[in-house]
Amino acid sequence: MPDAVASDQPTRLETSRVIEAPAADVFRVLCDPQGHVAIDSSGMLQDATGDPVTAAGDSFVVHMDRESLNDYPELGKYDVTVSIRDFDQDRLISWDILGRVRPQIGHVYGYRLEPGAEGGTLVTSFYDWSDIHPDWAAAGIFPVISENALRATLGILDRTVRRGYPRP
Numbered sequence: 001m002p003d004a005v006a007s008d009q010p011t012r013l014e015t016s017r018v019i020e021a022p023a024a025d026v027f028r029v030l031c032d033p034q035g036h037v038a039i040d041s042s043g044m045l046q047d048a049t050g051d052p053v054t055a056a057g058d059s060f061v062v063h064m065d066r067e068s069l070n071d072y073p074e075l076g077k078y079d080v081t082v083s084i085r086d087f088d089q090d091r092l093i094s095w096d097i098l099g100r101v102r103p104q105i106g107h108v109y110g111y112r113l114e115p116g117a118e119g120g121t122l123v124t125s126f127y128d129w130s131d132i133h134p135d136w137a138a139a140g141i142f143p144v145i146s147e148n149a150l151r152a153t154l155g156i157l158d159r160t161v162r163r164g165y166p167r168p
Helices: 023-031 033-039 134-139 147-162
Strands: 012-019 045-049 059-065 077-088 092-098 108-115 121-128
Touching (some): 012 147, 023 033, 023 108, 023 121, 023 147, 033 045, 033 059, 033 147, 077 108
Antiparallel strands (some): 012 121, 045 059, 077 092, 108 121
């Protein structure tokens, strides 16, 4: 495991929002590969292949398009594997991104869910790059996704859940 990134800069972003839905409904979207595509605010996630995840160690493939961020458009379209790291039904899901780059980057995305009053759920989205490989830390390109993008994704998640996605 690479050493933690030594920096005065933060290496983790978190933002929260109450979603007026049961945690199980929110979690169902977060476990579905197509749910990830449906709620992505960056525009990078174009499609996904695989079954909904049910445990740590499960994975699925996401078809990406980096041109959406306009930071490395030469990457064009590519695939990454989402590998589930933490899985606590209706409470926590996090994942590593495994791609074609070497060394692997080592950043982690995820959501914590806390059921609240009146059927709502406090959903916290997080993005952590504290354990990225030193080669990537030296590149100075993190965070790839901003706090505003995390917040926007929570807004899209709220709308998506309220509209009943995914339908049984």
